[in-house]
Amino acid sequence: xxxxxxxxxxxxxxxxxxxxxxxxxxxxxxxxxxxxxxxxxxxxxxxxxxxxxxxxxxxxxxxxxxxxxxxxxxxxxxxxxxxxxxxxxxxxxxxxxxxxxxxxxxxxxxxxxxxxxxxxxxxxxxxxxxxxxxxxxxxxxxxxxxxxxxxxxxxxxxxxxxxxxxxxxxxxxxxxxxxxxxxxxxxxxxxxxxxxxxxxxxxxxxxxxxxxxxxxxxxxxxxx
Amino acid sequence: xxxxxxxxxxxxxxxxxxxxxxxxxxxxxxxxxxxxxxxxxxxxxxxxxxxxxxxxxxxxxxxxxxxxxxxxxxxxxxxx
Amino acid sequence: xxxxxxxxxxxxxxxxxxxxxxxxxxxxxxxxxxxxxxxxxxxxxxxxxxxxxxxxxxxxxxxxxxxxxxxxxxxxxxxxxxxxxxxxxxxxxxxxxxxxxxxxxxxxxxxxxxxxxxxxxxxxxxxxxxxxxxxxxxxxxxxxxxxxxxxxxxxxxxxxxxxxxxxxxxxxxxxxxxxxxxxxxxxxxxxxxxxxxxxxxxxxxxxxxxxxxxxxxxxxxxxxxxxxxxxxxxxxxxxxxxxxxxxxxxxxxxxxxxxxxxxxxxxxxxxxxxxxxxxxxx
Numbered sequence: 001x002x003x004x005x006x007x008x009x010x011x012x013x014x015x016x017x018x019x020x021x022x023x024x025x026x027x028x029x030x031x032x033x034x035x036x037x038x039x040x041x042x043x044x045x046x047x048x049x050x051x052x053x054x055x056x057x058x059x060x061x062x063x064x065x066x067x068x069x070x071x072x073x074x075x076x077x078x079x080x081x082x083x084x085x086x087x088x089x090x091x092x093x094x095x096x097x098x099x100x101x102x103x104x105x106x107x108x109x110x111x112x113x114x115x116x117x118x119x120x121x122x123x124x125x126x127x128x129x130x131x132x133x134x135x136x137x138x139x140x141x142x143x144x145x146x147x148x149x150x151x152x153x154x155x156x157x158x159x160x161x162x163x164x165x166x167x168x169x170x171x172x173x174x175x176x177x178x179x180x181x182x183x184x185x186x187x188x189x190x191x192x193x194x195x196x197x198x199x200x201x202x203x204x205x206x207x208x209x210x211x212x213x214x215x216x217x218x219x220x221x222x223x224x
Numbered sequence: 225x226x227x228x229x230x231x232x233x234x235x236x237x238x239x240x241x242x243x244x245x246x247x248x249x250x251x252x253x254x255x256x257x258x259x260x261x262x263x264x265x266x267x268x269x270x271x272x273x274x275x276x277x278x279x280x281x282x283x284x285x286x287x288x289x290x291x292x293x294x295x296x297x298x299x300x301x302x303x304x
Numbered sequence: 305x306x307x308x309x310x311x312x313x314x315x316x317x318x319x320x321x322x323x324x325x326x327x328x329x330x331x332x333x334x335x336x337x338x339x340x341x342x343x344x345x346x347x348x349x350x351x352x353x354x355x356x357x358x359x360x361x362x363x364x365x366x367x368x369x370x371x372x373x374x375x376x377x378x379x380x381x382x383x384x385x386x387x388x389x390x391x392x393x394x395x396x397x398x399x400x401x402x403x404x405x406x407x408x409x410x411x412x413x414x415x416x417x418x419x420x421x422x423x424x425x426x427x428x429x430x431x432x433x434x435x436x437x438x439x440x441x442x443x444x445x446x447x448x449x450x451x452x453x454x455x456x457x458x459x460x461x462x463x464x465x466x467x468x469x470x471x472x473x474x475x476x477x478x479x480x481x482x483x484x485x486x487x488x489x490x491x492x493x494x495x496x497x498x499x500x501x502x503x504x505x506x507x508x509x510x511x512x513x514x515x516x517x518x519x520x521x522x523x524x525x526x527x528x529x530x531x532x533x534x535x536x537x538x539x540x541x542x543x544x545x546x547x548x549x550x551x552x553x554x555x556x557x558x559x560x561x562x563x564x565x566x567x568x569x570x571x572x573x574x575x576x577x578x579x580x581x582x583x584x585x586x
């Protein structure tokens with residue numbers, strides 16, 4: 001089902017269709033052996049990286065007693081729930097129930113799994129397995145993510161574009177902004193900047209995007 | 225693998241109870257075969273690891289909200 | 305008020321007796337504003353939003369009240385009257401969770417190695433051995449007995465770990481008492497109670513209370529220890545989905561280690577104690 005607030009883009013015929021991937025976080029924000037909460041439409045996600053560096057996005061709920069898996073801990077290639085230590089591996093399959101160490105958990109006990117892939121330092125997620133990988137942005141590097149308390153469309157418009165991927169000029173830099181719809185009418189803004197930007201230019205970019213956030217939020221508040 | 229017959233007794237008079245048990249068995253990866261079904265009594269054969277049969281009992285004891293399970297009696301089926 | 309159901313006529317803790325003032329404490333009981341205060345004679349009083357007096361019991365260091373008409377007296381904890389025990393009012397811990405989830409967590413031992421790491425449990429000692437659970441019809445309480453779990457540091461004075469014995473009782477919809485091995489006095493049990501005040505269906509004030517044979521520890525250390533344990537629990541309790549306690553486990557996987565939880569939920573279901581509960585799996 002297509003969520004009404006799903007990101008949209010234009011297809012060849014000019015119609016709006018859902019994009020295959022949604023930007024959810026920056027690669028650097030989820031280092032090896034860690035987990036963090038994320039969102040995809042109505043779904044809460046646990047986005048986590050194994051010790052060897054593999055990224056995954058799962059439903060943020062332990063099937064045992066409903067604890068958020070994004071609060072869990074990573075050992076090796078497993079994500080474990082912080083409540084009772086149930087461990088999950090490849091494909092979300094339960095591999096360990098510490099209260100019953102003799103039990104080999106059945107294949108049936110699984111955490112629902114989403115697609116996750118990385119490109120240009122951005123973690124993208126999708127509900128099904130998209131046909132093509134997420135977009136690369138040669139010459140650009142992931143810079144920072146912000147949450148904006150305003151509708152995705154308003155954030156996109158402030159950047160002079162529409163949809164999920166917006167090319168813009170901010171503080172004199174040619175950047176790409178990725179817009180992620182969040183719940184409660186908010187948006188995630190994931191920013192990519194030229195790879196060779198010097199620190200002073202990036203400081204200016206930070207200031208510019210924060211000013212943009214304040215402006216959009218103020219406009220949203222005034223309209224409410 | 226262990227095979228056991230569960231006799232589930234209580235106020236099960238809801239058409240939702242049996243499908244609920246089937247769904248729960250599937251979520252646990254426990255094999256299931258219905259032996260007998262009545263509004264106050266369900267006899268079901270389950271097959272799985274002993275800890276999973278225990279888990280099946282835990283689930284059945286609470287069950288769906290419109291059923292009340294009074295007792296679950298388990299009997300080992302030998303030869304399995 | 306109908307959504308309160310059978311829980312309306314039960315007793316709930318609403319303040320610590322020794323903290324009462326004439327000015328009082330404005331708080332909530334199952335969504336209803338109430339005021340708890342000491343009258344001119346120092347006697348605890350509780351009034352509802354309309355100023356109507358509510359029933360009051362002053363017991364276990366706490367003030368108890370009800371929005372309805374309780375048929376039964378508040379439960380007793382006979383051990384509290386044994387000479388030599390230190391009675392500890394720990395204070396209040398506010399948790400953004402269902403009051404029923406706070407009680408359920410208190411009944412759980414399997415989380416000790418992961419939530420109270422190296423204090424109440426530690427890996428690899430994670431196995432939950434078979435224990436017994438029953439609903440005692442004569443007192444209408446849930447009891448779990450013969451519960452054993454490896455505790456890495458049983459007490460401040462204890463060197464190394466021991467297998468600790470526990471018994472749990474649920475004596476009211478939002479109250480539980482646990483009995484555990486008492487290292488200085490092996491023939492007795494330490495008593496730790498959890499009194500939960502339901503503010504709303506997803507917000508509660510938790511008042512732990514203890515009756516211990518511990519002559520050595522400073523009172524503030526005892527209080528800080530219990531508060532630390534509860535702060536660790538809070539990080540779990542505020543992040544369980546759904547926020548309400550499911551009475552249908554159709555989206556959960558309870559195992560034998562969750563037997564006390566299942567018995568507690570069955571008892572809630574049987575009595576229609578559903579404030580803070582979710583009736584359909586979600």
